[in-house]
Amino acid sequence: xxxxxxxxxxxxxxxxxxxxxxxxxxxxxxxxxxxxxxxxxxxxxxxxxxxxxxxxxxxxxxxxxxxxxxxxxxxxxxxxxxxxxxxxxxxxxxxxxxxxxxxxxxxxxxx
Amino acid sequence: xxxxxxxxxxxxxxxxxxxxxxxxxxxxxxxxxxxxxxxxxxxxxxxxxxxxxxxxxxxxxxxxxxxxxxxxxxxxxxxxxxxxxxxxxxxxxxxxxxxxxxxxxxxxxxxxxxxxxxxxxxxxxxxxxxxxxxxxxxxxxxxxxxxxxxxxxxxxxxxxxxxxxxxxxxxxxxxxxxxxxxxxxxxxxxxxxxxxxxxxxxxxxxxxxxxxxxxxxxxxxxxxxxxxxxxxxxxxxxxxxxxxxxxxxxxxxxxxxxxxxxxxxxxxxxxxxxxxxxxxxxxxxxxxxxxxxxxxxxxxxxxxxxx
Numbered sequence: 001x002x003x004x005x006x007x008x009x010x011x012x013x014x015x016x017x018x019x020x021x022x023x024x025x026x027x028x029x030x031x032x033x034x035x036x037x038x039x040x041x042x043x044x045x046x047x048x049x050x051x052x053x054x055x056x057x058x059x060x061x062x063x064x065x066x067x068x069x070x071x072x073x074x075x076x077x078x079x080x081x082x083x084x085x086x087x088x089x090x091x092x093x094x095x096x097x098x099x100x101x102x103x104x105x106x107x108x109x110x111x
Numbered sequence: 112x113x114x115x116x117x118x119x120x121x122x123x124x125x126x127x128x129x130x131x132x133x134x135x136x137x138x139x140x141x142x143x144x145x146x147x148x149x150x151x152x153x154x155x156x157x158x159x160x161x162x163x164x165x166x167x168x169x170x171x172x173x174x175x176x177x178x179x180x181x182x183x184x185x186x187x188x189x190x191x192x193x194x195x196x197x198x199x200x201x202x203x204x205x206x207x208x209x210x211x212x213x214x215x216x217x218x219x220x221x222x223x224x225x226x227x228x229x230x231x232x233x234x235x236x237x238x239x240x241x242x243x244x245x246x247x248x249x250x251x252x253x254x255x256x257x258x259x260x261x262x263x264x265x266x267x268x269x270x271x272x273x274x275x276x277x278x279x280x281x282x283x284x285x286x287x288x289x290x291x292x293x294x295x296x297x298x299x300x301x302x303x304x305x306x307x308x309x310x311x312x313x314x315x316x317x318x319x320x321x322x323x324x325x326x327x328x329x330x331x332x333x334x335x336x337x338x339x340x341x342x343x344x345x346x347x348x349x350x351x352x353x354x355x356x357x358x359x360x361x362x363x364x365x366x367x368x369x370x371x372x373x374x375x376x377x378x379x380x381x382x383x384x385x386x387x388x389x390x391x392x393x394x395x396x397x398x399x400x401x402x403x404x405x406x407x408x409x410x411x412x413x414x415x416x417x418x
Contacts, residue, residue: 026141026144027141027144027145028144028145028148028149031145045170045171045172046145046149046167046170046171046172047170047171047172047173047174047176047177048172048177050141050142050145050177050178050180050181051177051180051181051183051184054180054181054184054185055184057119057123057184058120058123058124058184058185059116059120060115060116060117060118060119060120060123061116063119066137073144073147074140074144075141075144076137076140076141076144081115081116081119082115083115083116083119
């Protein structure tokens, strides 16, 4: 499994779930949205997105549907399922906890 | 909170297995869409068409590799691979029949031998006896190490001593295997059976399905009685409940039938060679074991069973 080296392991799932929670998107749009939102800080290669999305789909967290895009082509739109929504809540809480803990450690001042 | 994920999961895996072509086409289409979009983006930035394609492909970091990773995510790859391997193996075997024959023979002999051993071990060592509390049942033997005899049967008086003087058993019974000729009311036939002491019913915890077992008085009394097996009852008496009023001629002596053993009950367990009618090994009778005055202590052929 390929994972983007710049991302903490597992966080790509969280990012994808969050992005798809806002609206159903096809993979290309997801990649654009990622770049746009994170301001190019989070480097997810075009290719790595697909195994990640397919994994979420196989896990039952997102479901896919073929729809016609605004430019008239068929594309595979991913949207969150109810288990996916619960997974997102869980993962978000985890992330808050973890990042909060790390922040507190980083901010420790030397006495 | 019900977890509906299995629903999505099963549906997707079935789809992958049963509609492989379509799933593959969709994978292609999804990637092609991405590449086209990326190309357009690069062309809009001023790249030439060929350069744009190259950039788009490079950005994927290996299109085929990523597709394969997507396939891995479906978790059924191993089934597809297995089927391919099987087909390949089958073709290979067909090409070299000699090798195939040797391999098949080796496997056959190996599996057969293991099965045979397991069958014996299972019936002899693993499967418990078909009696309640079977692990508390044991067969007592007389031994005489000086004469090199270790699993000998015993005499009736010795049995009485064992029974009277031992305190470790809930009950002790004696039995002797025997053969009888059944005559009258149908074709004569030889059957196997037991001469048993009345305690055997208690030791094996068997109570007749019909009638009763013999008691101490009947064992010592003059009136011949018999308890017959379910199989014999069905076969010779047609399962007639009135059989208890009838008699059965065993070795030309009329015995009153006082009981019928339960269905499926077998003691001793007969192998087919024991029975003169293979497949009718459930036909047997129990008669009371008589003390023979002529017998002396230390000689005899009764096997006491303790429990």
